[in-house]
Amino acid sequence: MRTLKLYFLTNNKHKYSEILDIFKRVKTQIRIEMYSYPNTKLEIQAENLEEIVKFAVKYARRKGLDNFFIEDSGLFIEALKGFPGPFSSYVFKTIGIPGILRLLENETNRKAFFKSVIGLCLNGKTYIFTGVVKGRISEIPRGKYGFGFDPIFIPNGFSKTFAEMTLKEKNTVSHRSRAAKKMLNFLQNFLRGDVMEENKNTF
């Protein structure tokens, strides 16, 4: 099985560590490398993560890149009509966790989900993988791990917030890990297919 080197276009080290952990846990010939990129140039203002990611992949392709992936994610809160959604990182930097909790004061519907969309560009073709985790917004922030809104998100089936989980625990359930596992699975099949192609040519 030949090796494959993929660039992860991101400026977020947390995201990189999480996805790297997924790839490290299996025996694979795929190597991931972080590639810092001015995100502002990549992300469009769409209300749909798939659209943002597809555009970003196209944009990076036009810059001559290949064999890379991009990930975008958001926290979608039901009572806030999906806010902050695709704008989660900007909202985190401005009104932050206190702002979100204030907007949800006296709100009994605390349902929310995190969604991750990965856009992979492989040999010039684009593939999209998504991962979702449902949960609820806690009353107060808890935990020290992770990043962003992790201290106020409790995934269904758990009593801990994402920020109370280690990276490995978070990766058993998180939206990002779900999308990354789908991509990993695809890539492994792809590499196996590639080997068969090569074998065919050899015999």
Added chain:
Amino acid sequence: MRTLKLYFLTNNKHKYSEILDIFKRVKTQIRIEMYSYPNTKLEIQAENLEEIVKFAVKYARRKGLDNFFIEDSGLFIEALKGFPGPFSSYVFKTIGIPGILRLLENETNRKAFFKSVIGLCLNGKTYIFTGVVKGRISEIPRGKYGFGFDPIFIPNGFSKTFAEMTLKEKNTVSHRSRAAKKMLNFLQNFLRGDVMEENKNTF
């Protein structure tokens, strides 16, 4: 003086009416036409309106358009670190005016400004015009005119919100009118220059 036809790339009829009013009030050979365009493809997620507008102009240029302009604007609230800023229309559609007022509950610093940035593409060249209006966020929404966060923005020197002003009143002070007047002024000079060029050629 020859005529000039410019497309205003927007999906927002309010913005179109406001800018049209600026151009109608003077004797000019410039005609403005609204051109609906999928904004989601144009607007990047930057925290700086100029960057968003420059990218949008470039994007539209690449699609083969010329002699057009784009406008982007945002409400920047000091106590919220500039939130909602360039994401004002998304924030308006989700948490809306009640959300903003909630985030400012018990907040004595109600300072805010509206900023408008116009990107004009004329004969393949890009020109940027900006307009700012300082003011404060009202305690309750008031008024029925305008759009977006107009019902909670009181410009300095006024006691009315933007939504309590008619379009003409708003245009005497608004961020968008300030940017549009700069563009109008530039275009009139440009057209006058053009006539002189033609005269030179004729004589």
